[in-house]
Amino acid sequence: MSIGVFDSGVGGLTVHRHLVNRFPKADFIYLADQAHAPYGVRGGEEIVELTKAGCIRLFDEGANLVVLACNTASAIALRRLQQTWLPGYRRELGRPVNVLGIIVPTIEAATGQPWEQEVERRGDKIEKVDVIGVFCTAATAASRVYEIEIDKRRQDLAAFSEACTGLAGLIEDGAPREQLAEVIAAHCQVLKTRIGRWPDRVVLGCTHYEIVGDLFRAALPEGTPLIHQPSAVADALERYFERHPDYDMGTSGRRRFLTTGKPGAQSDLVEAFWGEPLRFEAA
Numbered sequence: 634m635s636i637g638v639f640d641s642g643v644g645g646l647t648v649h650r651h652l653v654n655r656f657p658k659a660d661f662i663y664l665a666d667q668a669h670a671p672y673g674v675r676g677g678e679e680i681v682e683l684t685k686a687g688c689i690r691l692f693d694e695g696a697n698l699v700v701l702a703c704n705t706a707s708a709i710a711l712r713r714l715q716q717t718w719l720p721g722y723r724r725e726l727g728r729p730v731n732v733l734g735i736i737v738p739t740i741e742a743a744t745g746q747p748w749e750q751e752v753e754r755r756g757d758k759i760e761k762v763d764v765i766g767v768f769c770t771a772a773t774a775a776s777r778v779y780e781i782e783i784d785k786r787r788q789d790l791a792a793f794s795e796a797c798t799g800l801a802g803l804i805e806d807g808a809p810r811e812q813l814a815e816v817i818a819a820h821c822q823v824l825k826t827r828i829g830r831w832p833d834r835v836v837l838g839c840t841h842y843e844i845v846g847d848l849f850r851a852a853l854p855e856g857t858p859l860i861h862q863p864s865a866v867a868d869a870l871e872r873y874f875e876r877h878p879d880y881d882m883g884t885s886g887r888r889r890f891l892t893t894g895k896p897g898a899q900s901d902l903v904e905a906f907w908g909e910p911l912r913f914e915a916a
């Protein structure tokens with residue numbers, strides 16, 4: 634059995650890398666739905682169906698658990714799949730499969746509180762509100778998940794999502810870093826204008842963006858704290874396995890990379906991030 638990691642494309646590799654470091658002996662299988670990337674400009678129903686198809690593919694390959702290493706799929710599809718599809722599918726398969734997202738752990742890291750802890754509104758005067766800037770896809774921004782869920786938990790924190798439409802696609806296609814730097818700098822400025830000042834902290838709320846995390850850091854004021862989604866997800870998965878000690882995640886350290894797109898090598902941009910050649914098999 635293995636841990637499945639799913640994304641529309643190469644973005645989920647940023648999460649995969651941290652999961653592998655945290656669970657080196659586990660078997661991992663990664664699926665990039667590159668035939669349908671990017672997801673962020675697609676409609677909700679389409680994102681739900683594509684995410685479901687990706688999960689089925691990974692369960693067919695022997696994954697017990699699928700981590701949606703994609704904010705867009707986590708924001709749009711996860712709850713629907715957990716409520717309307719997964720219970721029946723589990724019965725059909727006859728094994729305890731599960732799907733987890735990456736937004737809950739990120740919001741836990743951003744608020745410093747467990748997910749269950751919502752704020753009690755007593756009308757207290759708030760002295761100062763810190764702003765978290767969330768760079769994400771159009772679909773994640775439209776869902777307002779970061780705004781809504783942070784607001785439920787912390788009255789002294791406000792999230793502002795900045796939809797970086799097109800950026801995940803450029804990263805997926807391995808666009809030149811100079812071009813990416815310009816697009817990122819422009820979005821940072823737009824967010825600053827919308828907030829009226831620089832954000833106090835930042836979330837790269839699209840896993841593709843972490844591939845060029847250094848370009849975000851360069852475009853933001855020096856030292857802006859970044860809530861690191863891949864580490865937050867690895868921490869959450871560790872807690873999940875503590876609660877589910879019987880979970881079979883494999884023991885041979887096997888790594889497989891599948892794509893619904895073109896098999897073979899990825900772009901230079903991705904290989905530079907990964908640090909070694911990366912070969913994908915046809916899914």
Ligand code: DGL
Nearest residue numbers: 644671672673704705840
């Ligand atoms: N990497 C994904 C995310 O975190 C999806 C980007 C896309 O396909 O638009 O949202």
